[in-house]
Amino acid sequence: MAEILPFHGIHYNPAQVKDLAKVICPPYDVISPQLQQELYQSSEFNFVRIEYGRELPQDTGTANKYTRALAVLQKWQEQGVLTTDEQPAIYIADHSFLFRGKKYRRRGITCLVKLEEWETRTIRPHEGTLSRAKNDRLNMLWTLEANTSPVMALFEDSDRKIAARLDSAARGKSLLGVNCRDGEKHRVWAVKDPGVIRWVQEYLAGQPLYIADGHHRYESALSYRRARHGSASSGAGLGPFDFVMMTLIDFADPGLVILPAHRLVRGLPQSALDILRTALKICFSVEEYPLDKTGISRQIENLLAEGENEVNLVLYGLKNDTLLRLTLKDWNFVRLMMPYFHSELYQRLDASIVDHVILEELLGLSHDTAGSFLDFTNNIQDAVNRVDERETQLAIIVNPVKPGDIKSIADSGDRMPRKSTYFFPKIPAGLVFYRFK
Template identity: 45%
Template structure:
């Protein structure tokens, strides 16, 4: 099924860029304005200049973030700041990070993967996308003709057979081993041995891939490929634009961490907020826990993890308790949940919140202008604090989604609501670039 191939990646020259910790950056979609500025100051070669160049009020169609990124890329190639790998390689990327005060390692395979249209079911999404982010990445593809950051995708590794193959490559000397100022460490090994590359690629011959993070990047790459093919009569199946850079991670990798995007709501009429608990009682059994109770979060976790029912928690402004909400059996029907979705979708915590609470009770339009009233936090203490401070009116606390549930939704040819998952940490930009020109 999935066609996973080696490629001649572009990487920073170690002779010109001696400290890679100053040039690696996160992907474009999680960089705050302040951190954006800091990355520019770290190094004249920081990858942010390609991944998400600065914008200015005076930008024009011929002088903008995309044209400036293209000029930067061309200069770095001319000056040999970026140099190609001598031989095609599949890269093994070990990302070391801290989560819940414990050291973790997520192992990914960086390779180029053949683009497949969604309907083939070879590459499977689990979330929908928004137009602006897709258009931004498409504009960058046309300007640079490279993949700057990878799409994160998951794969099955029954009996950890591929894991054993990857472990055998630990003996290779890393081509990158750098510790970032934020504390994450990145170790990259380039596997160029033909037999080993074939073993890795062959593992995916009968397997689909499941996009974890990077739906916009993948969709943009599909559009770019279509547009290139339409413009070029000699466009071949092996043209570089037929492929996209991916980081492939096993479903069972111990470092595959998924955080819950807790919902934060504001801009709701006071009368609606004042009657919210009464309305919630129509659909949910409510268990209240006073804020500040001993072992507060542990008690909430125990309640939310009880099997057999859909449970999540909420905090409403000007109250002194968090409510654990357990869905009543009669609550899911054609009036509350969309029938065109799978049964699995209709029983997701996040689907219940989006359709029953946000849409039906609070009257918010999901995906439209009301999106400005919804924010997300991946730290429940932070979400709690924002409501207590009065920044938001309501918080909804979710459980993290398990990888096997993501797979099941995708296998059902369905998609979860937007912002259902947050894969932590994000795969970085700047370790290796995939060229889209031959």
Template identity: 45%
Template sequence: MADIRPFRALRYNTATETLSAVICPPYDVISPQREASLLAHDLHNFIRIEYAKTLPGDDESCNRYTRALAHLQEWLRDEVLKQDEKPAYYLHEHTYSYGGEKVVRRGLFARVRLEEWDKMVVRPHERTMAGPKKDRIKLIGTLEADTSPVFGLYQDDGGSVGSVLNQVSQWPEAIEFSGEPGEYHRLWVITDLEAVAAIQRAFIDKPVYIADGHHRYESSLAYRNERLALDPKLSADAAVNFVMMSLTDMADPGLLILPTHRLIKGLPKNLLYILPERLAEYFNVESLDSIGESWNKVKDLMKESSSRFFIYGLNGKEFLSLTVKDQTKVERFMPSGHTATYRGMDVSLVDHVVLEDILGMNPMDEERIAYDHDLDSTVARVNSGEFQFAFILKPVKPETIKDISDAKDRMPRKSTYFYPKLPSGIVVYRLRD
């Protein structure tokens, strides 16, 4: 189904550049402190292209996008970046640590033909916001390049893709470099004609599911449509008809999806007082006692597949476990047009039943709601008094993403967090033929 092809990537010249010094996180997770650190670290750090600084006095002719273009042109001229001579797939092994264990996630950099959502060739699972797309469209149009990959998933039930990648991973020509603290990367450039053909054949009947990077995908699609409107005779194989993606098997043992816990502040005392009683109208509420006694039990319950979420800090250092009493009773709070999978998700119950109905809040009220992907950190932020309490959610499983996407549904905002984020700067896709 998906048209997945090799491409001639722009890559750092490893004869002159140290990759560990020049790659950077994707634009949407770079904090101001990390930005300053990356800018000071190396004159050729990719942040200067991926997320160039906004400066006072910027205008249409001089701004963050034109500065990114100037760096790109300079680095190409000085051969800091070079374009590969042959089209290639790029096998990427991303090693990281989580929970005290070393984990490896495998991805394949490729260019994927852009398709409108209704064709169900590339399938989303969440909605996007307009602001981030405007930024990415401007960057793509100015640079004529995809600077960071969309993270996609596929099912490899027959193992056809995996068998080829297993062979490639035995090749000795890997490029090895470190990344963020505790992270390590290996990259293989696949130009062998038999391997390239085998990978293309293996993807013929597979849709692609977007894991992370919905904004980047929709920005690329919008830019393609702009170009097509200007030139209706644009070749179907023109570079702008494709987007750079990193593709990972849904069954990859290194695929880690973290939950997005909700931390709450700014609620009046009277609302906090009646909250336990209101919760009991819709949920079975079980106290798991103090944090020391219940910590392991919470972590065990978070592994189960049934609908269950937790609240921490409503009654001191106590965890509450909540399950639905009567599904028909909570159904009336769910937005119309959503699937049973959506209606049964923990995040849907929290957003629509508790936040919207019981607390009268907008689930996107970021003045009173913060998000954290780490359980220890979430608990600590409540204990410190920064937040009044927190909703602790279970991680979403890959099969839930597939079910939602296959049904043309979308999850609530901030339902998934894929860890770790793919770095930017390993490969760049140029939208020039």
């Protein structure tokens, strides 16, 4: 099954960069233009210059954000801003954060994992991807020859053996510590003991890994590997590009927070939404609730919780000052609208019902055209605000996916619709990374 390796991690040199909170950044896929600008201004050494640099009007095929990222990386290494660990290690990464008033700590193992084609079932995806994001990361690989941010993957530690071993390994002095201004904290330990590394390797070798976040990064790494070998089945031997950096997290980790991706519909003629109000009653029981403007987020959360174990949706924007709660009338009727080649696990997901029944069948938004009319958010209040501010017309609020659903879908060989999950918070880029040149 999964094959993991230690690696010579590259990270900021604490002797030169005193405040790591100013230099780490989110992964590329959540960096908006505004956030990118703020990160550039926060420090001349902010990792955004490598992870997701600015595009310029004069960019060409040979001078662009990727070549600039390479130049920055090389310069920082030469200046000693970035340092490389002499001894290979696996890295324990603790991420502490506050969510809805409660403190959490999520622990991961950052290491190299041997790339495997999907068909081997060693690495299992759970969600669909977009080609544009894959192309961006593939360009990064060709230019930088580095994994700048890790793929997040999940494993099972039902007997808590790895947890106990990591607790023991993390008792010493940490390699890196970061206290961020938003209350998040990071601590990283380098585990260099060959005995501990071997034990972790052997324990994880008996099971598959499940990609949680970073499907695009993994698929880009696969494409790069195939190209470097000349074919997917080349027998030329393993190279450093046959591995990808991952942070591995236990399915049962108490800090594993999975948020839903609520759908936001925009740009439709009002007549389409008027028709939708009537058409919904074909498939759903529709209950109307007067809007509680003093606590709309809590009201929506309570409505969603009433049907936690069944399809249960809340719509905002179809009727003034009213929330609509939708539950299925007849599953056997609704499943006729679902793609037959998907598993029943897939078909019963809230996101699948929304995408195939409401968006595709009732609104006529196909998989290819939906992107022009669709946006996503993991925050209920943000969804409500964007409807109120007329930035979007309709918010479709869904329940979060459970970790067990991710495993079940992946084990069945299926994938959830794209944007079904949001793992909170994202693993930052710039703590430790891997260069395979």
